[in-house]
Amino acid sequence: MVTGGSRGIGAAICTLAAAHGHDVVVNYAHDAEAAEQIAEQVRQRGRQARTVRGDVSNESDVKHLFDAAEDLGPLTALVNNAGISGNRPARLDEQDVETVRRVLDVNVTGVFLCCREAVLRMSTRYGGTGGAIVNVSSSAAGRGSPGEWVHYAASKAAVDTLTYGLAQEVAREGIRVNGVSHGLVDSDFHATAGVPDRAQQLGPGVPLGRAGRPQEIAEAVVWMLSPAASFTVGAILQVNGGR
Template sequence: MSVVVVTGGSRGIGAATCVKLAADGFDVVVGYTADHDAAARVVAEVEARGRRAVAVRGDVASEADVVALFEAAGGLGALGAVVANAGITGNTPGRLDEQEADTVRRVLDVNVTGVFLCFREGVRRLSTRYGGPGGALVAISSTAAGRGSPGEWVHYAASKAAVETVVRGLAAEVGAEGVRVNCVAPGVVHSELHAAAGMPDRPARLVPRVPLGRAGQPHEVADAVSWLLGSGAAFVTGAVVPVSGGF
């Protein structure tokens, strides 16, 4: 089985995705930004499922760090897939006119430039144009891209809308080169994102707006990623798959 790179793999949706893809038979590169202990725990969970893993620290907004991440993947074997999961909200919720320019720049740099860099490196290794075997790329967006996230994170929602545009455009560019490009858009999911933004009660607060009556779990998003990377989605590219309970 081939290797998958998962950015933001030390927690939440990223960690669940690493574990799920290990169960699917992938060896895993766990990309993370700061929490080495959390990344090490994910590596241990992957290894417990009989697969190899390595944790690589870096900032997806840094070209040099992303290149190093993919070089580490080469040390495990042939790349087969990329999951561009790393993303930030900027942490401070509020109206757009209350946001600092530096915060917005950082959110766009991580959420949009980070996906661009990871997908660029993935295409350079997977596309038949470069002698690659083909493969699949998946980005993690958010249903906020369609709602705009007013009063909380308009800049974050805008970054996720940009990610979905990248997915659609790149899918058209590289489809004939053996590379499928798709996106999963979670809704309200129990993860560390809410507490990091100072709103640990956010999932509970939004549940009344979710038709299925609950917040999602990280493993439910990971299941969708797994499907998009697998043979069952062999005729799927350029898609945005909501995992949102209808919200």
């Protein structure tokens, strides 16, 4: 299951996971057509796919999402990719409380709700056979994103802490929990935030000299889900071009 799987990094994760043998549930919030296009790409790679609409910050939506996923069989992997910045870049004292609450609801509460449902299904404590969870974070968590999205950075720092703590709780129950923390990526995340050229403007300042591509983040996520990462627990893998 990939939350926020209809676009950007999430879409790249869905199609690459299919290429590595996973059936995929593509979660989306609004754009059903885009989600179905990604599902069709999964099917073209010989795997099953289902699209499920749902707001990850809504408990009933999340329960429906996980129940619907059972059509494809037992859940073996969850990627918490859904995330928002809330608005255009601005200082913290220019933010309104409703925007900040919405960002925390999606980016933090959403990860909590999805992790909880996944554990209830995958943990050997509850009769499951194990699995893997990857939480998609951001290098903003370490930089703080001053003058842009301090609230977003704080939400991703919370995701990193949740990732490490949950990993300790469920490692002996057959579930590996890890994170992938990406840097500047050339995706429609920036257009949604009202700054479509942000990746092009800031890319030259990355030590590698460019913004990342969604596929590059997807490679790290799918590796974390694979048996090749079987001894990797509670790690936050930095995929950020050096920044």
